[in-house]
Amino acid sequence: MTGRTLYDKLWDEHVVHTEDDGTAVLYIDRHLVHEVTSPQAFEGLRMAGRKAWRVSSIVATADHNTPTQHWEAGYDGIADPISKLQVTTLDANIREFGAAAYFPFLDKRQGIVHVIGPESGATLPGMTVVCGDSHTSTHGAFGALAHGIGTSEVEHVMATQTLLARKAKNMLVKVEGTLPRGCTAKDIVLAIIGKIGTAGGTGYTIEFGGSAIRALTMEGRMTVCNMAIEAGARAGLVAVDDTTITYVKGRPFTPSGVELEQAIAYWRTLRSDDDAKWDAVVELDAAQIQPQVTWGTSPEMVVPVEGRVPDPEREKDANKRAAIERALEYMALQPNKAITDIRIDKVFIGSCTNSRIEDMREAAAVVRRIGGRIAANVKLAMVVPGSGLVKAQAEREGLDQVFKAAGFEWREPGCSMCLAMNADRLEPGERCASTSNRNFEGRQGAGGRTHLVSPAMAAAAAMEGHFVDVRRIA
Numbered sequence: 001m002t003g004r005t006l007y008d009k010l011w012d013e014h015v016v017h018t019e020d021d022g023t024a025v026l027y028i029d030r031h032l033v034h035e036v037t038s039p040q041a042f043e044g045l046r047m048a049g050r051k052a053w054r055v056s057s058i059v060a061t062a063d064h065n066t067p068t069q070h071w072e073a074g075y076d077g078i079a080d081p082i083s084k085l086q087v088t089t090l091d092a093n094i095r096e097f098g099a100a101a102y103f104p105f106l107d108k109r110q111g112i113v114h115v116i117g118p119e120s121g122a123t124l125p126g127m128t129v130v131c132g133d134s135h136t137s138t139h140g141a142f143g144a145l146a147h148g149i150g151t152s153e154v155e156h157v158m159a160t161q162t163l164l165a166r167k168a169k170n171m172l173v174k175v176e177g178t179l180p181r182g183c184t185a186k187d188i189v190l191a192i193i194g195k196i197g198t199a200g201g202t203g204y205t206i207e208f209g210g211s212a213i214r215a216l217t218m219e220g221r222m223t224v225c226n227m228a229i230e231a232g233a234r235a236g237l238v239a240v241d242d243t244t245i246t247y248v249k250g251r252p253f254t255p256s257g258v259e260l261e262q263a264i265a266y267w268r269t270l271r272s273d274d275d276a277k278w279d280a281v282v283e284l285d286a287a288q289i290q291p292q293v294t295w296g297t298s299p300e301m302v303v304p305v306e307g308r309v310p311d312p313e314r315e316k317d318a319n320k321r322a323a324i325e326r327a328l329e330y331m332a333l334q335p336n337k338a339i340t341d342i343r344i345d346k347v348f349i350g351s352c353t354n355s356r357i358e359d360m361r362e363a364a365a366v367v368r369r370i371g372g373r374i375a376a377n378v379k380l381a382m383v384v385p386g387s388g389l390v391k392a393q394a395e396r397e398g399l400d401q402v403f404k405a406a407g408f409e410w411r412e413p414g415c416s417m418c419l420a421m422n423a424d425r426l427e428p429g430e431r432c433a434s435t436s437n438r439n440f441e442g443r444q445g446a447g448g449r450t451h452l453v454s455p456a457m458a459a460a461a462a463m464e465g466h467f468v469d470v471r472r473i474a
């Protein structure tokens with residue numbers, strides 16, 4: 001038998017049945033649930049008189065619609081009636097159908113589903129993990145086969161504990177070498193997307209490997225896998241190693257004792273064999289990666305901080321030229337403008353890409369190093385921890401004080417200004433340095449303009465009022 005990739009191994013371990021046409025039935029170990037994509041699924045179960053097949057697989061939280069301030073007002077603080085209905089509907093559905101754990105609005109462990117899964121040990125190596133959310137790819141950082149599903153699939157998984165799937169092809173993205181100081185996992189993944197494009201990973205499961213990936217913390221690996229979906233792949237993966245095992249040990253859902261020993265022995269097999277066959281291999285040199293800034297309305301519209309806004313005149317392909325022109329118009333940017341000359345109105349540090357403790361530390365370190373307060377032209381700079389536990393940890397470390405003293409708002413956890421589904425949003429025409437993962441038109445609010453960056457770059461932009469090269473500060 002020839003060698004298998006990590007994806008092949010995870011697939012083989014979970015496939016229950018394969019039809020002649022390649023459609024397979026996959027067993028699902030962990031089902032993460034949030035308030036946006038679950039209401040119709042629960043309604044479907046109710047109408048059919050079904051129960052959830054394995055309640056112990058369900059971990060749920062409310063994150064997209066929850067406010068990030070004035071929690072003392074409780075549910076009355078959710079101003080939008082549709083948002084409030086989604087949050088209360090999840091409460092009622094979990095009460096009726098059950099869950100292994102539920103972190104509702106106002107709970108001290110509430111947070112973004114992709115932050116609380118790993119943090120609680122609900123995401124473990126070797127699992128199949130699904131959630132009605134495209135950024136479920138995040139959990140692949142643990143050597144788990146994790147991908148987003150649609151609402152009808154949420155119902156299917158609840159009813160049967162299985163998912164209909166087709167096996168994707170295997171892509172290896174290998175990042176070798178040492179990242180320059182001031183560059184982070186976010187810069188790696190933006191550089192990858194800049195190279196392969198938002199359709200580069202379509203039809204593949206991407207395994208991220210190489211010495212630069214192995215050197216990342218679990219937080220960094222999650223940032224990279226989080227954006228696999230922005231590269232077109234439904235799932236991203238990183239092989240299990242000591243970093244993985246150290247992270248998962250001792251968390252509430254992680255096994256202990258003999259079970260842990262047995263699990264670790266298995267987890268250690270969760271890497272691609274040396275003779276595994278790849279359908280595609282992409283290589284990047286970590287030493288060449290610079291801090292990245294997106295200039296357009298797709299994550300692939302990205303350049304290094306030393307670069308300039310592209311000039312459509314130089315693009316020969318008519319379709320690409322039209323896309324650049326349209327993006328520049330929406331973003332209100334002139335061709336050839338230096339990235340460091342772009343002034344910003346707001347800063348958002350948060351989202352399932354960059355709201356973990358390490359992200360908070362990196363942003364706070366830059367704020368400390370620059371000193372003083374946020375720039376006068378920055379109307380709002382907000383830091384939104386990914387979960388209540390991240391928030392508490394950051395506060396124990398005094399990071400909230402660093403941010404607040406510099407004029408940042410320190411908020412309650414949630415998806416916040418990553419997408420305009422709650423009270424946090426951009427006004428038309430506002431320009432934002434954001435640590436999130438999507439810069440589509442209107443993503444952070446109608447007419448809002450998003451530049452995706454790392455937490456360190458976002459913090460530096462807040463302090464200086466325009467993009468700056470953090471390598472000069474780090």
Ligand SMILES: CC(C)[C@H](C(=O)O)[C@@H](O)C(=O)O
Pocket residue numbers: 036037064132133134135148419
């Ligand atoms: C609301 C949800 C379905 C959506 C997703 O699937 O990703 C959201 O989380 C996003 O980031 O756009």
Ligand code: SF4
Pocket residue numbers: 063064112114133135351352353414415418419436437
């Ligand atoms: S933080 Fe943003 S990307 Fe992540 S789940 Fe929430 S809305 Fe989606």
